[in-house]
Amino acid sequence: MSVVGIDLGGTKIMAGVFSEGVIKAKVTVPTPEEGGQAVVDAMAQAAKAAIEAAGVGVQAIGLGTPGPLDFKRGRIKFAPNIANFTDFPIVERLEQATGLRVYMENDANAAALAEHKLGAAQGAESTLYMTVSTGVGGGFVWGNKVLRGVNGQGGEIGHITMQPGGPLCGCGLDGCLEALATGPAMERMALASFKREMGTRELFALFQQGDPRASRIVLQAASWVGIALASLVKCYDPEVIVLGGGVALNAGPAYLEEVQRSYHRYMENWITPPLHLAKLGGEAGLLGAALTAAIEIGEI
Template identity: 45%
Template sequence: MSEQQEHVSEQIGGAARMSIGVDVGGTKIAVGVLVGDELQEFHTQPTPESGWAAVLDAIAGQVRQLQAKYPQARTVGLGIPGPITPDRKRVKFAPNIYGFTDVPVVEGLYERLGQHVSLENDAKAAALAEAELGAARASSSSVYITVSTGIGSGIVLNGRLWRGQHGIAGELGHVVSVPGGPISGAGQAGTLEAVASGTAIARDASYALNREVSTAEAFALAQSGDRIAGRVVRGAMQRIGLAIADLQKMLDPEVFVLGGGVASVGAYFFEHVQAAADEAAEGFAVPVIRPAQLGSHAGVIGAALSAVLEPA
């Protein structure tokens, strides 16, 4: 953590310092109030499926409810999947949220709330949370990767989020892993998300086993010795490990933090990913891979922190 962040974190820890975090996903909107290092009032609701205006209405409603109970929580941060514009005011597209393309999020929420809301990519927000309060807390550089419905990542270098020139740094899920492979939700062929996410594992396992198979069942079958399910999940884990090895060679971070629903499988997942990463990084540096510590709260905590530590 940088000296500036330590100073701001001390301010956050004050009794009067509060910030609201909102984490928007394809299936649910999660909100909470960060008081010091503690998350209060964690709530979720289904993400509306009738377009972006309904999503912003739902977000505004949640924020108003929290501010009615915590009137001092005037700082609000929002995390949304998908790339955002460099000025952090619009979402270019959110592949897993219906109708979320070129959305003026900051302007739209200002119209609804009468205040500025700090916008951040959800994986970058979670990366900040794990760097500040989670598995990478003692590290100055880290990469957070979430493997769930999709795959996202965030990069923290020298204690600060790295967004890149166009605000898209860390879009690991959209990096091509298998040229000519399946089409992703963003319309690209063979991206890591299209071949190694929870969605991809369920799709491939269902096809290979000729019946509907969930991601959780695919892993359970693989761990019980099913040969076909094993091939599917091991292929996905190998691709994630290869991506980590590539990032180790390019960025050389102190630690990788893996979270999300697929990573919650536990030791089986981490052992295979680590083995693939070690083999691909041989002769360079062994990637240090840790499980995320903040779980489903990481996005909300990160969004609340980003509004204070990384305000737009």
């Protein structure tokens, strides 16, 4: 049997038909700027186009979406990058627009599920996933289960406090991992250090050439990630850790070495699960959304 996975992002929507362990057909459309119902309609159209292209019947839709979610009521509480999505009844609206049952999951949790079942942690009993890009997200998965928590806050590892009194985070608190280790956090530090605007692409290029100021910024960010992973291992005790996201995948080998070094430093005297790089790239969210539906309907 087949399901549709939908990965809803701030700029694009991906819909794919998932059947026998692979994506059979995939359709990508821009996320409508007006937000709200227009986003629902765009997702429904993308799903229909993918179903037609795959030429198979589907049983359900799995939706991976940003934002804190209200799983009990099937609502997005709010999505920072999508307009008119505050307390939005996304599950009901998408079911009305498609005539299919819809099961939703937080986008980072969905990516965690995909890496656990089909990616870098395939075969592991449990996986701790962290993605570092413009934000920090993550998830803990064991068997077919994703830790959502009672209030849908499980796996919000970007907001663990690393440095009380440190830089302010988008969530309003100070010293979150997300305020210290992401691309925007490094760009803020680059502005202070180089006295001009600098994107991560240029910063990483300078870092890879051995520029001392770029190295100071990037290695410090890497070190926060390693320390956070070591702390999280002591909470979750996963079999495998998977690290993904634009920063982790593009900053370069010396960044990853520093993540490993600080991770191992704070795991001294503890059993240390292996740390792997994510394998599924941009399709992790889509695959995870599809897996969410496949698990809910008992196909996996």
